[in-house]
Amino acid sequence: MANVKSEHFNAVYDFLQNKRPAETTLADVLELAEISARTMQRFFADMDSAVYRELREIAGYIESLKREIGALKANEIKSSRIPAAGQELSAVCKATEAATNTIMECAETVMAADGRDPKAYKALVEEKMMLVFEACSFQDITGQRISKVVETLQLIDERVSRFAKAIAARDAGGPATEKERLREERRQRLLLNGPQLGGPETSQSEVDTMFP
């Protein structure tokens, strides 16, 4: 918003400086009104252009924000990308569980088999080992599924990073929601750190030294 500047009112000030109240006539009052009107016209003209400039800047910012929000494709992420990634991970869990069950069933059958007939025992072991090999083929498909999930995460990361940069986002302190706060509080209170990347942080032999 344009500031009121003293120079806008110099003409009014000069006029009043040169007049004594006792000498003021109707013509003087009219002249003063005319000077005031001209002064205000200049003031409002200056103010209009400043307001216009600022409004234009705001409109430009809103326009670019709309473009960035559009590029984020939040609805697509929510309704398509994330559910699809969830389905892929669910399929991975099911495939690994099925493969594990098959392998364990084979192992349990072999462990429980009667070894008194070597020929029959050998045939059983060979049959179960073939099933184990087949079950291990899950790794190829789950690897491809996980690659798709990683691709989705990378896409979301790119879009969110671009949006955060465009609006110069600054992270708020603390958890975003009450649910998040409770989850984090539980994690810290119950020491739920989860598996460490690159293997156990404390090896079994190090643990053993704590239980002599």
Next chain:
Amino acid sequence: MAVDLTMPVLVVDDYNTMIRIIRNLLKQIGFQDIDDAADGTAALGKMREKRYGLVISDWNMEPMTGYELLKEVRLDPGLAKTPFIMVTAESKTENVIAAKKAGVNNYIVKPFNAQTLQSKIEAVFSD
């Protein structure tokens, strides 16, 4: 092995596969009476109905974790002396120290092998 293989053992884990693995390993060692529970609350309920000679528990479960189960067990005069082994992927030193302070008898870091499980059970009962 100075362990009574007839004693009931309770395996606590929220993954059926892990329960199955531990159950098979325990059978291989010679245990026959093996029960399981999917979290601390279920385990506590079973422990109050049947006297177990050993509890083998995971840490990270919901709603009640193995760490909470351990603390509850040690606070309950009827259960306090039950041998308790933690089998978990929680491998930070702070976890091991917290479990020891809470009264765990031994601690196994996942992934583990049959030899480790057997040696820890033997260690618990040789004390």
